[in-house]
Structures are given as structure tokens and as C-alpha cells.
Amino acid sequence: MGSSVVDLDLRLGVVLLALTAVAAVSGRLSGLGEDRAVLVTAVRATVQLAVVSAVLLVVVDFLWLSAAFVLLMVTVATVTAAGRTTDLPLRSAGALARLAATALPVLGGAAPIVALVLVSGTVPLRGEAVIPIAGILVGGAMTATSLAGRRLREELAQRHGEVEAALALGLPPRDAVLLVARPVAGTALVPPLDQTRTVGLVTLPGAFVGVLLGGGNPLEAGAAQLLVLIGLLAAEVLAVWAVTELVARGRLLPVPR
Template sequence: MTDGAVVAGPALVVVLVLLLAIAAVVVWLGGLGSGRSVLVAGVRAAAQLAAVSLVIVGILRSGWLTTGFVLLMFTIAVLTAAKRIGAPRDAAWVALALGGGVVPVLGLVLASGVVPLHPVAVVPIAGIVIGGAMTATSQAARRAVEELRTRYGEYEAALALGLPQRAAALEICRPSAGHALIPPLDQTRTVGLVTLPGAFVGVLLGGAGPVQAGVTQLLVLIGLLAAESVAVLIAVELVAFRRLHAQWRRS
């Protein structure tokens, strides 16, 4: 580190390669998944960040380009979540869940003036909120579908007792799907005690004071919690209504 910034150079490349290799080998040997997927994710991250670094300066000079870039981020998040859920054809319903969480949060923080309507401020907050909602939506929907498939007999029993389809499905899947909110809840509870998240550190490295960094991180955490809560609720409701991943009946 030099003056609080990460030193870019050959040493950084070596460290990144070693860290990625460690992660891939641990996942592979531990039977936690595909080591190749870890390598691919790391390489994609490097390539995508390199591409974004080349174009972001131009994007941040234009309000229209910034809006287009945010919409692109949202679209990619929708497609990624739909694929992760196992329902790529249900992208429109995934967009409804994601948008239901993201749009109110971004609308509130931008309309209130808490986050200035400058591209350099809009892009980071939009990316953080969209990314968090994407992860929460995919986790909640996957958990809901898996729970309904595993406990389909209980779902049928609930129907036999006279519960409507939606109520019967929610009775089975809602508690498990709600676990998708555990990571943001834990992060919010322990911020400053266990972790110093990226927004806080980034603002500090940008030259702002600790108070400004603290309020920025608080806005991010609470905004994420709100966006993810709404997105998870909508995703679970869509699964229960058989709109999102309708084929959850056990084969």
C-alpha cells in the first residue's frame, strides 16, 4: 500500500493468481463445487473490470450514458439471477422482483438529494443496490423452489385441508426463503465491529473524513436491506403463485 492505495504491478498480479488458485483448489479438493467455475469467475471479473475501467470515464461524463449503463447493469443482474434460479425464461418475473426492490430505494435516495444526481455518485450506489438485490432474489427463489420440491407432499396435504394454493405454498417455502436475508442482516449488525465494508473504506481512501464515510456506509447498508427485503418478498410470492419457476412440482 502507498498512501492508502493498492499498488498495481507485477506483485499484485502474482498475489491475485495465487489467491484465485487457492480458492479453486480448495473448492475442488473439498468437494464444494467446480474449481473451474472459480477460475472462470476470477478471469471474468478481471476482464470485465478492465473493460469497465476503459469506458467508465466516458460514461460518467454523460447523464444519458450513465442511465444506459445502470439499465445495462440491471439487465445483466436479471439474466444472471434468472439463470441461477434455473428459470431463464422467467426473466420478466425476475425483473419484477429485482425492480420492486431496487427502484424504490434508488428513487428515494436520488429524489431526496441524499445521493447527488451526478454520474460519479449514481453509478456506484446503483451497482451496489442492484448487486445485492440480485443475490438475494436468486437465493430466495432457489430456496423456495427447493423447499417446495422436497416437501411437495406437505403442500398437497395443506391443499387437502382447504388452504388456497398460494397460502399452502407460502406455508412451506417462506421460512426457508427468508434465510436469504441473513447475510445482509449480519453485515448490518456487525458493521464496524467485524467488517469495514467497501463503501466505508472507499470513501476514506477518496479523502473524505470518517463521519462522511460512516454515513455513506450506513446509507448503503440500510438501502441494501430495504431493497433485498422487498425483492425477496416479491420473489417468494411469485414462486408461490407459480409465476416464477412454475415447474416446482416434484418429478
């Protein structure tokens, strides 16, 4: 098998088809109705990864192209998180304002952590290092933004009366919303907290395995994984904080005033 975790041969294609079939058939038989979504997602992921892999063969050799690729990641993450948070299509009215607001937690979560690991020299300033680290952190910030934003939207819709009651008692709008928003937003941090708490005991995540497969020893693999996990946790906490504040200030979701 060499240094790769999988062999690029016919067996891989057969296994991928089988896994897709299992997921799609299960989605149909279970009554979840997600069989079509599974098929579309699998095809889309295959095409996207094929194109991205081809692009990265060129991009990683040039730092400025790597930076442009990271910017593309941020753009896609922002569009995705905005849709999940507001449940509005991209072409609906006010899209630019929503995207600008959503970009704040995505960038605010990922950018400081990426900057810290690069400036400190912990991660070398090379495309093959910058793109994976930035991608992991941007993805984490996107997920945290989506989870927190969606949860806040649902909770505020159900408990708008509590916000209005707080307003009637004289609380400023931001404080009234935060009474409901803060406890709920924190639930978006459950996945990264659980992942970090159980690392090595339940799973060996990708960074750990990747360093081992690249020839590093277990101590180097553990250090790389720890950097990724703590960095992700920091990025996601920052993203959730930013989303909560934006919602409380009426920048992302309509709330009682």
C-alpha cells in the first residue's frame, strides 16, 4: 500500500459504490427519505474532490495561489453557513448583508488561529501546510456558525415571547435576546468538546493518522493532532461567540426589538 491509506485501484471504486448504495438504500428503507440526497451528495463529493485534487497539484507550489484557494474556502463556507443559519436562498433579498454578517464568525473564528500557528512557526508557511490547516479551521468555524445560527433561529422562534417579556421589563434588545441565546448557542460546542475529550480513546483522527502514514513517529502525530484539535476548539468558540452577538444585535436574524 505504500504511504497512502488507500490504493487507487478498481477496489476503491467498488467499495465507494457499495458504501453509497448502503447509505441510499438505508435512507429509503428507514423512511427518512434521504436516499436521493445521499446519491446527489456522493456524486457531488466525488466530482469536487477530483477537481480539487487536480487543482491542488498546482496550487500548493505557489503561496499566493494557496492564499487564493483559502479565500475560496472561506467564501464557500460563508455561503453555506448563511444558508443554514437563515434558511433563506442565496438569491433572496438582503443576501449580501447576510453573507457579510456570516463571514464575520467564519473569519473571526478561523483567521486568528491560522495567523497564530503561522506566525509562531508551528506550521511552515508553505502551501502544502497552509491549505490543510486553514481548511480544517475554516471548516470548523463554518460548522460552528451553522449549528449555532440554526439553533438560535429555532429557539428564538419558539421563545419569542420570553424576549418580548424581557423587553417589556426594560432590558435592552441585545440583553433580552442573550437571555435566550447564550445557553442555546453553547450546544454548538458539544461536538468539538466531545471530540477533544475522547481523542485517542474513541478515535484516532485524521491528523494523527496522516502524520503516521507520512513517516512521523507517534509523538509527532500526537502533537500534530493536539494542535488541530485545540485550534479547532478555539476557532469554534470564537465563531459561536460571534454568531451569538450578531444575532443579539439583529444582524443575522430578525428578533423582537
